[in-house]
Amino acid sequence: MRKKQAQILVVDDQEEILFSAKMILKKHFESIFTTSSPKKIISILNENEINVVLLDMNYRIGFEDGREGIHWLKEIKTLSPKTIVILMTAFGKIETAVEGIKIGAFDYVLKPWHNEKLLDIIDKAVLESRKNTKKVLVENSGKRYFNGSSPKIKHAYTIAEKVAKTDANVLILGENGTGKYVFAEFIHQNSERNTEPFVHVDLGSLSDNLFESELFGYAKGAFTDAKSDTAGRFETALNGTIFLDEIGNIPLHLQSKLLHVLQTKTVTRLGESKPRPLNVRIIAATNNDIKAEVRNKTFREDLLYRINTMEINIPALRERKEDIVPMANFILEQLAEKYNQTGWRFDDNTASYLEKYPWKGNVREMENKIERALILADNNTISVTDLDILDFEDFQDKDDNPLSEMEKMAIEKALFKHSGNISKTAEELGLSRAALYRRIEKYDLKS
The missing domain is CATH 3.40.50.2300 (Response regulator)
Structure with a gap:
């Protein structure tokens, strides 16, 4: 055979x-x-x-x-x-x-x-x-990235394009879910190192006792389970880019070890004494207020200077509202390709809801909601209900009426569609019967 x-x-x-x-x-x-x-x-x-x-x-x-x-x-x-x-x-x-x-x-x-x-x-x-x-x-060879039209995101991409052509260390700042990983990858793909490894390290998930062995590697016999010589993440990224995500979470006593690697451009495996030369581009990211941490003496000032030769701030989604609907369409197109499907769209009522929704989890939350909606929706059309952004009482300001008006219209539309059938209307809107009854009372929709 x-x-x-x-x-x-x-x-x-x-x-x-x-x-x-x-x-x-x-x-x-x-x-x-x-x-x-x-x-x-x-x-x-x-x-x-x-x-x-x-x-x-x-x-x-x-x-x-x-x-x-x-x-x-x-x-x-x-x-x-x-x-x-x-x-x-x-x-x-x-x-x-x-x-x-x-x-x-x-x-x-x-x-x-x-x-x-x-x-x-x-x-x-x-x-x-x-x-x-x-x-x-x-x-x-030509990965697509969503840029957008808001001034803040255009400024961030302009800096990324310029710094990509250099070997300068970059610090990316932004809330969770804003796309810091995407920016790090964008810089790598547009650099002269793009044929070499791009290694992502989530420093926030590394325990203190694994920090050195994971990043720097170890020699056989360096500790109980070290059964063979093993390269760390820095060596794995040799000649390429290492992305140190959540760098603000490194405990103070380990920051000096990382600083030594960056200063000397060498790495020494646990159990060895001879440093190995290191040719790696450094990109770091954090959602912490790193400068406040420096002032509070919880992050080393000299390490900050090493990692932020160039600083890029990624705006939250709420700060770039003009990009929300175009981004949602871009994400939907990408996800449809992932599932080998075509012809997907948002229904006509969705745009206003997308723009009003707070997106506290930023782009990551949007991706998750759209992917879930694509799996659940029928007829290649995604509604507000499919996206699970209809029930906005948790974040609606008391004096802000537009969202309440949109919710009222959505309920009226669903009631009309199902000829007043409460069970079918509640199912379409993703609400319990009791929750739907409360809204009917609230908006005075009783016939």
Whole structure:
């Protein structure tokens, strides 16, 4: 039997699982890689064109919530978008696997698996990987970014375009969900380093005891579980860009270690004494008031000077209202492409609601609501109800009437559509019958 041209990576902390998977898969596929340490995923992906990753969701005894699997899924999709990820989980932990599918996993398999089922899923994943390869190459050569027309966002993009052509360190400031990651990626894609790695590190999720080993790497024997020499994130980003997200969350006692790396442009792995030269572009981001932290002595002033050669402020969505509807249409188009669908649109009443809604979670909240709406909506048309932005009592100012008027009109329209049927009207509006009755009383809509 001729083997299929595909490279498969299996990641599991149980050696018997790795052995079993390799025995099954090597009969059918060209190259099988295995590792018991998820920390090696990045280096393996950087060194090989992996088509499919078979990823376990738990790696530490006593921790079986699948959070580690979700973390590494996100890392894989960031580093290698074309790589297909299949999650492995035990029966009874399917809920977390389903969550993984929502954020990018292709499918999941239950352990212990049926060999035929496993092979069938991987076959399909390999086909999907081949479809993705051409698509990802096109996206990487000319990825689309939504700019907008508001003065603040145009100013931010102007600075990003100019600084991208240099090697200056950049600090991106903005609230959660404003798109700091997108700006970091934009700078990398428009730089001379765009053919080299772009490595994203969420510093806010790193515990103190993992900080050095994750960022700087370690030598074999440096600590109990250090079974082999391992590069850290800085080395993984060699000649490319490292994006240090949530840098304001680094404890003071660890900031000096990061500062030393930036000052010397070298990195020393744990357990080694010889520094390794480092050629990496630094982009950092935070939603904290970093200058206030400097004044309060919780963030080092010299570290701030190192990371903000150039500073870019990303405005909140409420500060660029003229961009809200165009951005929503852009996001809808992108998501429709993701799901291989066409012809999606917002209904005629949606624009005014989009502009009035507060978007406290900024662009990230908008993406989540539109993706959910696209999945739930019928007839390729998304309504206010599908977006779940109809019930705005929580943020409506008492003296502000336009939103109340729009809600009243939406209820009147739904009541007319369903000939006054309360159950059907409530279902369309996403309200309980009791909540609908309260609004009917409030707006005096009784016939």
